[in-house]
Amino acid sequence: MPSIPGSLLQRVVLPALLGLILAQSILLWAPHWVLPQQPGQTAQAPLSSGPVSYAQAVERAAPAVVNVFTRKRVQRQRHPLFDDPLFRQFFRSTREPDQRVQSSLGSGVILSEQGYVLTNNHVISGADEIVVALRDGREAQARLIGTDPEADLAVLQIDLQQLPVIPVASDRSLNIGDVVLAIGNPFGVGQTVTFGIVSATGRNQLGLNTYENYIQTDAAINPGNSGGALINARGELVGINTAIFSKSGGSEGIGFAIPSEVATRTLSDIARHGQAIRGWLGIEVREATAALLQSLQLPNALSGLIVTGLYSGGPAEQAGLQVGDIITHINDESAADARAAMNQIGALRPGDRIAIDLLRAGQSIRVEAIAGQRQSQGAG
Numbered sequence: 001m002p003s004i005p006g007s008l009l010q011r012v013v014l015p016a017l018l019g020l021i022l023a024q025s026i027l028l029w030a031p032h033w034v035l036p037q038q039p040g041q042t043a044q045a046p047l048s049s050g051p052v053s054y055a056q057a058v059e060r061a062a063p064a065v066v067n068v069f070t071r072k073r074v075q076r077q078r079h080p081l082f083d084d085p086l087f088r089q090f091f092r093s094t095r096e097p098d099q100r101v102q103s104s105l106g107s108g109v110i111l112s113e114q115g116y117v118l119t120n121n122h123v124i125s126g127a128d129e130i131v132v133a134l135r136d137g138r139e140a141q142a143r144l145i146g147t148d149p150e151a152d153l154a155v156l157q158i159d160l161q162q163l164p165v166i167p168v169a170s171d172r173s174l175n176i177g178d179v180v181l182a183i184g185n186p187f188g189v190g191q192t193v194t195f196g197i198v199s200a201t202g203r204n205q206l207g208l209n210t211y212e213n214y215i216q217t218d219a220a221i222n223p224g225n226s227g228g229a230l231i232n233a234r235g236e237l238v239g240i241n242t243a244i245f246s247k248s249g250g251s252e253g254i255g256f257a258i259p260s261e262v263a264t265r266t267l268s269d270i271a272r273h274g275q276a277i278r279g280w281l282g283i284e285v286r287e288a289t290a291a292l293l294q295s296l297q298l299p300n301a302l303s304g305l306i307v308t309g310l311y312s313g314g315p316a317e318q319a320g321l322q323v324g325d326i327i328t329h330i331n332d333e334s335a336a337d338a339r340a341a342m343n344q345i346g347a348l349r350p351g352d353r354i355a356i357d358l359l360r361a362g363q364s365i366r367v368e369a370i371a372g373q374r375q376s377q378g379a380g
Helices: 006-029 055-064 260-273 290-295 315-319 338-346
Strands: 065-075 099-110 116-119 129-133 139-141 143-148 153-157 179-184 192-203 214-217 229-232 237-244 255-259 283-287 305-310 326-330 353-360 363-370
Touching: 055 065, 055 179, 055 229, 065 116, 099 179, 099 237, 116 260, 143 260, 153 260, 179 214, 179 237, 214 237, 237 260, 255 260, 283 338, 305 315, 315 353, 315 363, 326 338
Parallel strands: none
Antiparallel strands: 065 099, 065 129, 099 116, 116 153, 129 139, 143 153, 179 192, 179 229, 192 214, 214 255, 229 237, 237 255, 283 305, 305 326, 326 353, 353 363
16 A cells, blocks of 8 residues: 655645544534524524522521411300300300410511511411511510501511521612512421512502502412512512412412512611601692593693692691692602602601692692601501
8 A cells, every 4th residue: 555755744634634623623613603694593692691590599598587477366256045054955065165276377587686577467467476487496486566557567576596687688779570589488388489580660559558669579479478588689688578469369470579678667667666657748639630630620631649638737738738739749759649659758757858849720839848757557
């Protein structure tokens, strides 16, 4: 067999072999460099660099999410015939107790080393005994510090050492599509984590509470999750799980949480003052709907809140507001939504100044009121 001269091997064969290997490598690993793109075909976007696991976020928050167990003594209803001597002989001789114990469960979040636990008011309402159970197995009797029924929040305190405290998100801005996780004790099966996104923010007019400013999420929230934590992808508290919209009684992908800034402010108020502190204007309003504007012979293009009543001596009356005024802006924010305006005023502190823009007899007027303090209803 004839041999290939060394010079020919070095000058021709080896470069050709190397070129063939390079071409095959390109076709295998980067075909888009050499193959033409088909009509209508678009280049693929790079994959997201998001995490494939949220275990670190859960581990950061979950130890501070607790189970809340309540017991309530309920008076047993007895028919009058049970006490009638004539009919008593037909019933069992052993008399049933007049009271029975009703148990329920929920969740809560530890927010301070002093043992303050935040939960929903409906979780502990009417309870005679409240027990808080931690993930590490410890349990403690809880003392009710105070409640805010108008926002469905309650503050408990437990006496345990070295308590885990959940971190609270410093950046309170949430965007639709942000990843969130719900942690709680659904149906009493034990601590459970569900995953979803922020579906909406600022939800109100749901008929759940007086003050409504909810985060809506599709993270599964079920009975027993109430009072638990809604956290972001960094394991920081962004909300307190409160309610679900459901026709079946289970999660249907529409859950609501109280924003953490509202919850932590309520905790601070109750811990210091025994009740939630809210601003108050002393005013009754109706939204300026087309039908109402037409009945008042006002232009349909107007948008605002029509003053229908004033509390005597209240901040609004002292500022000079009158029945029939149309409020267009409060502190330079649009006042077209009555519920949103009530939340805005409620978020103020007594003594804060409120700039009110209004229309009166076709004239634009700006007045300044001083917020009063709203008297909480049914605070414990």
